[in-house]
Amino acid sequence: MQLANPVMxxxxxxxxxxxxxxxxxxxxxGGIIVKGTTLNRREGNPYPRMAETPSGMLNAVGLQNxxxxxxxxxxxxxxxxxxxxxxxxxxxxxxxxxxRTAEIINELEEIPAIELNxxxxxxxxxxxxxxxxxxxxxxxxxxxxxxxxxxxxxxxSPNVTDITEIARAVEDGGADSVSLINTLLGMAIDAERxxxxxxxxxxxxxxPAVKPIALRMVWQVSKAVxxxxxxxxxxxxxxxxxxxxxxxxxAIQVGTANFIDPTVTIKIIEGINDYLERHHYQSxxxxxxxxxx
Amino acid sequence: xxxxxxxRKSKQVLNAYLCAQEFIYLFIMRKYIQDFRVTDCTRLHxxxxxxxxxxxxxLPKILPGQFAEIRVENSPxxxxxxxxxxxxxxxxxxxxxxxxxxxxxxxxxxxDAKKGDIINVVYPLGNGFTLPSDNSKNxxxxxxxxxxxxxxxxxxxxxxxxxxxxFLLGARSAKDLLQLEDFARYGKVYxxxxxxxxxxxxxxxxxxxxxxxxxxxIYTCGPKPMMMAVxxxxxxxxxxxxxxxxxxMACGVGACLCCVENLKDEGNVCVCKEGPVFNxxxxxxxx
Ligand SMILES: Cc1cc2nc3c(=O)[nH]c(=O)nc-3n(C[C@H](O)[C@H](O)[C@H](O)COP(=O)(O)OP(=O)(O)OC[C@H]3O[C@@H](n4cnc5c(N)ncnc54)[C@H](O)[C@@H]3O)c2cc1C
Ligand SMILES: Cc1cc2nc3c(=O)[nH]c(=O)nc-3n(C[C@H](O)[C@H](O)[C@H](O)COP(=O)(O)O)c2cc1C
Ligand code: FES
Numbered sequence: 088m089q090l091a092n093p094v095m096x097x098x099x100x101x102x103x104x105x106x107x108x109x110x111x112x113x114x115x116x117g118g119i120i121v122k123g124t125t126l127n128r129r130e131g132n133p134y135p136r137m138a139e140t141p142s143g144m145l146n147a148v149g150l151q152n153x154x155x156x157x158x159x160x161x162x163x164x165x166x167x168x169x170x171x172x173x174x175x176x177x178x179x180x181x182x183x184x185x186x187r188t189a190e191i192i193n194e195l196e197e198i199p200a201i202e203l204n205x206x207x208x209x210x211x212x213x214x215x216x217x218x219x220x221x222x223x224x225x226x227x228x229x230x231x232x233x234x235x236x237x238x239x240x241x242x243x244s245p246n247v248t249d250i251t252e253i254a255r256a257v258e259d260g261g262a263d264s265v266s267l268i269n270t271l272l273g274m275a276i277d278a279e280r281x282x283x284x285x286x287x288x289x290x291x292x293x294x295p296a297v298k299p300i301a302l303r304m305v306w307q308v309s310k311a312v313x314x315x316x317x318x319x320x321x322x323x324x325x326x327x328x329x330x331x332x333x334x335x336x337x338a339i340q341v342g343t344a345n346f347i348d349p350t351v352t353i354k355i356i357e358g359i360n361d362y363l364e365r366h367h368y369q370s371x372x373x374x375x376x377x378x379x380x
Numbered sequence: 381x382x383x384x385x386x387x388r389k390s391k392q393v394l395n396a397y398l399c400a401q402e403f404i405y406l407f408i409m410r411k412y413i414q415d416f417r418v419t420d421c422t423r424l425h426x427x428x429x430x431x432x433x434x435x436x437x438x439l440p441k442i443l444p445g446q447f448a449e450i451r452v453e454n455s456p457x458x459x460x461x462x463x464x465x466x467x468x469x470x471x472x473x474x475x476x477x478x479x480x481x482x483x484x485x486x487x488x489x490x491x492d493a494k495k496g497d498i499i500n501v502v503y504p505l506g507n508g509f510t511l512p513s514d515n516s517k518n519x520x521x522x523x524x525x526x527x528x529x530x531x532x533x534x535x536x537x538x539x540x541x542x543x544x545x546x547f548l549l550g551a552r553s554a555k556d557l558l559q560l561e562d563f564a565r566y567g568k569v570y571x572x573x574x575x576x577x578x579x580x581x582x583x584x585x586x587x588x589x590x591x592x593x594x595x596x597x598i599y600t601c602g603p604k605p606m607m608m609a610v611x612x613x614x615x616x617x618x619x620x621x622x623x624x625x626x627x628x629m630a631c632g633v634g635a636c637l638c639c640v641e642n643l644k645d646e647g648n649v650c651v652c653k654e655g656p657v658f659n660x661x662x663x664x665x666x667x
Pocket of ligand 3: 628629630631634635636639640650652
């Protein structure tokens with residue numbers, strides 16, 4: 088998979104891209120990671136699913152989607168012509184369901200890659216269960232690698248003690264790339280009503296509040312693996328994106344920031360170019376991992 | 381077998397219809413992100429402001445019941461945009477009006493806006509109310525508290541279609557009843573207040589016109605208990621009824637799936653995209 092630029096949109100925050108077509112030229116993006124897709128339809132968690140927290144937000148969407156067959160029949164035809172990389176974020180409850188979903192996506196000509204979500208904190212069984220042990224992460228990556236022939240990205244959970252161990256297990260399982268981080272498990276309480284703000288009590292934290300953690304993890308993982316890293320978590324502007332590139336990410340994703348400014352991705356692309364020009368770099372590869380310390 | 385194929389056929393027809401709707405929506409109802417200039421920000425009383433935002437160029441088509449996602453600058457506690465109903469569209473001045481109740485940091489910041497400030501707005505969002513196709517219909521617009529906001533633009537649009545609506549507006553007390561003279565331009569206005577300081581004493585659903593007059597269509601927006609009481613009345617009298625929901629939102633454009641309402645026919649759908657207006661027949665409310 089080749090990217091025209093390092094800026095992609097994060098799964099679950101950009102719909103299928105079409106929701107943002109009125110605001111930006113989608114073809115200027117390096118890629119669009121579409122909503123989390125599972126083998127069967129999922130209704131997701133009950134409302135309320137969102138709570139704003141200082142410099143961030145918690146969500147507990149719970150992978151609501153109409154299933155992979157619906158994606159193939161109704162959504163893929165509407166977005167496959169887009170001249171950008173459309174990447175499907177795949178989730179499952181057991182190895183079998185990850186593998187079957189990946190097999191189906193493998194047949195779609197215009198999808199150059201999948202992002203395996205082994206890190207969703209919002210579903211009871213599976214999801215994050217695979218992402219929090221090296222053994223689980225290795226097994227699911229290996230099984231999907233056997234059936235999936237194109238670029239395989241594995242998305243890592245920050246809810247672990249040592250993320251480098253998981254990253255190495257995933258590399259060992261045959262992943263072409265890792266993306267990190269997914270949301271951090273968090274909680275918010277309405278003191279007046281003595282109740283949790285989310286129907287699921289806990290949820291996933293995203294937005295500027297998580298950036299320092301994400302940056303630290305990208306830097307650690309870049310020292311631990313040889314495959315390219317996609318960095319994300321709290322990127323709000325070009326400066327944030329450049330920090331991730333310097334820490335060792337080859338590309339970045341923008342999530343929560345799309346809600347605040349639906350045109351932010353284009354501003355980030357332009358801001359990175361300005362930075363390269365200002366510092367007399369010929370290409371982006373010169374700043375990847377260029378942190379001096 | 382035969383039954384199944386009919387079922388499949390009707391499903392195809394429905395899908396084709398939904399696609400056509402989506403098509404119309406995509407091409408006619410474009411969404412915009414624009415900077416607006418504050419032309420006026422008036423305290424209506426302690427807790428409400430009327431914020432008027434203008435553009436130099438003509439505003440696009442906006443349906444009554446649609447809303448905007450307003451960016452709140454310089455408010456560290458307000459990361460996300462705030463969804464606010466479009467209260468009125470002044471085409472002569474290219475102005476959008478918003479009636480805002482000051483409940484938290486975000487709305488309070490918006491209330492402090494000064495003439496000339498720039499505010500970024502994503503609009504028009506959501507679906508809007510369904511206007512009756514036949515202008516002999518007797519319609520009533522029931523609003524409570526700040527839920528009266530979308531009723532003003534809806535009232536004007538009904539009037540332009542040749543329908544004179546009845547307004548039934550409820551509030552805690554007289555000082556919480558807003559824009560009454562504006563409403564009176566489009567139809568007859570009835571009020572209720574909880575303390576009896578204006579109109580009839582009590583809740584909107586206790587107002588006498590609901591028993592002395594008959595209506596074909598009810599539009600309502602306000603606190604959820606009020607909307608549920610109105611929906612209950614509509615259901616009992618077998619009157620068509622649309623409600624405007626205020627589920628908490630993040631993106632406002634159908635991308636994050638945070639704002640869902642569980643519907644009888646479709647399960648969880650985004651209030652920001654498929655709503656905020658829903659026919660009560662589709663809701664799972666216990667009424
Ligand atoms: C489609 C839609 C249209 C709306 N139209 C209007 C309008 O015309 N005028 C108006 O004043 N308000 C309207 N609201 C409600 C408004 O969005 C909230 O009051 C606002 O987001 C609160 O922001 P805050 O930062 O001031 O308060 P916060 O500090 O975020 O919250 C303060 C209190 O308000 C509650 N609250 C927060 N968000 C919402 C919400 N989305 N809906 C209801 N309560 C909320 C919180 O639970 C809390 O108790 C609308 C909401 C929606 C979804
Ligand atoms: C509302 C919402 C829904 C999300 N859904 C998914 C999902 O389906 N699959 C996934 O891998 N990540 C999902 N995420 C996580 C984001 O892709 C991203 O990893 C995280 O939000 C951190 O990035 P950010 O701070 O830039 O948002 C979701 C995040 C949000 C806020
Ligand atoms: S607010 Fe994001 S889908 Fe409705």
